[in-house]
Amino acid sequence: MYKDLTDQDYKEMLSLPPDYKVAGFLSYGHWNLSRKAENMKKALSKLDGDFQIKQLSEFLGRVYEIKTSKCTYWFTVVYGGVRLCEYLHFACLFGSKKNIHIGSCGGLCPQMESLDYIIPEWSFGNESTTRSYDRDNQENIHYPDQELSNEIKRELGNQNYWKGPIMTCEAMVAETKEDIDRWTQEGYYGVEMETSTIFAISNHFEVPSASLLYVSDNLVKGQVVGDEEHKKQKKDRWAKSQEMIDIGIRVLFS
Incomplete structure (x- = not known):
């Protein structure tokens, strides 16, 4: 079965060289690949060094390959855990030494x-993309990993952040007021669609x-995507997105 296939099996399947290696993996939880790719390129422009950036093709078409003089990294934009699961599985087989996820949450x-940072202490996830890897x-x-979380904390500098548990739920448009109230009472700080998959795999x-x-979208205060308050924060979210990718890239390369 697929779980038994080796790194070489997948490299052949994905038309990658036999000696292909991935040093690290950075994912962003969002639907807009082109916009986040521009954020990624802008983040790289702030760093010293020469970078070769290439969008891969076919099944790996949502992966950007970032090459330095010594290493190859993957950057991808995913919405939920399914494609993320397979990209991350491949990256780990191909030698990734660190896996970082950034994104937004409710x-x-x-x-x-709104716009407050959270560094997850742990994440609840009861999806096939988590259960299959932690049976x-x-x-x-x-x-x-605590040490890698601390690296992110150091990159935040003097910025305020929260540290606590996250709920992973991939059915955003099926979430109810009762769900939000229950998760809040259980002590969760936010709900999103990818973090548990990253941790489990x-x-x-x-x-x-x-x-x-x-x-x-600050759900506990009644804010949802698309309402007037959320629309007013659009430029602030764009700036936050760039800042997060800047941080993610620096931690990835550290």
Whole structure:
């Protein structure tokens, strides 16, 4: 079965050279690939060094390959866990040493404001993209690597951030007011669609992983995507997105 296929099997399937290596993996949870790719290129322009950037093709068409003089990294933009699961599985097989996820979430903590940062302490995920990689985990709780999370914390500098648990739910448009109230009462800080997948697969392959999120739609305060308050924050979210990719790239290369 597919789980038994080797790195060489997948390299042949994906038309990659036999000696192809991935040094690190950075994903952004969003639907707009081209916009986040421009953010990524802008982040690289702020760093010293020469970078070769190439969008891969076919099945890997949402992956950007970033080559330095010594290493190859993957950057991708994903919406939910399915494609992320397979990209990350490949990256781990191909030698990734660190896996980082950045993105937005719906706010669940009453004390938090829109655009606040969250560094997840752990994430609850009961999806096939988590269960299949952590079959003995009855609690469905998935943890990041503490040292890599601390690297993100250091890159934030003096900026304020929250640290707490995250709920992963891939059915955003099926979320109810009762769901939001229950998750808030259970102590979750935010809800999003990818972090548990990153943690579960990375832990399966024994690769350090971490996540950095910001509050986009502050659900606990009644804000949803597309309402007037959310629309007013559009430029602030764009700026936050660039800042997060700047941070993610620096941690990826560190």
